[in-house]
Amino acid sequence: MLYRSTCLLCLFIAILNSHCTPPANGDDAYKSPDGYDLNKPFIIKLPVELDEISGVAFYAKDTSVFAVGDEFGWLYKIPLTGGKPIHKWKFSANGDYEDLVMVDKVFYVLQSNGNITAFTFDDQNRILTQQVDFPSRGNEFEILYYDPHLFKLTLICKDCESDKKKALTAFYFNLLNKHFDDSTSIDVTALANMIGEKKIKFKPSAAAINPVTDELYILSSINKLLVIADRQGNPKQAYPIDEGLFKQPEGITFTPEGNMIISNESAKSGVANLLFFKYNKKAKS
Known part of the structure; x- marks a missing residue:
């Protein structure tokens, strides 16, 4: 499965011909990152079997x-x-299972305890699977994303024993040797200051690197926030999101052109869906 660029026009024609509905919020009440309008996605409804959709690629x-x-x-x-x-x-x-990353022909699926299941398809379309266990217990994860600059996957804690409210730990999974190696942290205090709070218990649910801006986009379903950080995880901007539209965002991915796709679980209200946000590099929030 080779990764290649696709025709943007064809993508929009495809989405317009699919089962889309208008956005839940008709008012442009929420500020958006440059290039996006968080108030006006294309909405693609999903079947009941995908009510608990999590990671997307x-x-x-x-x-x-x-x-x-x-x-x-x-x-x-x-x-x-x-x-x-x-x-x-x-x-x-x-x-x-909480998140999904595809690198070349290999899929990597994150479990909530940090274990990673890697699998690919052979020439007969059979699945070849390998599991790598996270080296410690007592942690909860929902995020796995790929950093092509490092050739590593990154796991961000949702709730880890060693973390306090001031920071979240992120762990790296090295794709060369298939081992967990280094760790880093995300400054939650800086994020709280951005949204005018003294402190915040930040529980992220999805993240991916925007291939156009080279920034890390982090979603939190619980906090109803979209955070934009640099690739090291240092927060730069934070945007409250509409809980009517983002009812339970659990996955995020980008097209090569920068279009953003977010998956919503059904959250016991309607059906699960994909939210498609067109990227317009000339647009300013």
Whole structure:
């Protein structure tokens, strides 16, 4: 599965022909990062089977999104072109799966305890799987993203025993030797200051690097925030998000052109969906 650029016009035609609905919030009440309008996404409804969609990864070769759900060990391929079916493959037993990254031909799926399941398809379309266990217990994760500059995956703690309210720990998974190696931290105090709070218990649920701006976008479903940081995790900007539109955002991915795709669980209200935000580099918030 080779990663290549895709025709932006074809993507928008595909989305407009798919099952889209107007945004939940008609008022432009929420500020947006440069290049985006967080108030006006294309909304793609998903079937009930994907009510607990979590991690997502854009696949440029045929304009689709790979996804995993929270519990059942299935990989889904969701086409963004109208009229095409969703495909799925069983990659593992039931578990608590939180995020998905695709690097070259290999999929990496994060479990909430930090374990990573890596798998790929052989020439006969059979799945080859390897699991790497996180070296310690008592941690909870929802985020796994790829940094191409480091050739490493990064896990950000949602709730780790060693963390206090002032910082969140991030751990690296080295793709060269398939081992966890270094760690770093995200300054939560700086984030609290940005939103006018003395302190905040930040619990992030999804993150990805924007390939156009080279910034790290971090979502928090609980805090209803979109945080933009540098690649080291230092917060630069923070944007409150509409809880009616972002009812439970659990995954984020980007197209090569910078278009942002966010997955929402159903959250016991309606169905799960994908929110597609067009990137316009000339637009300013």
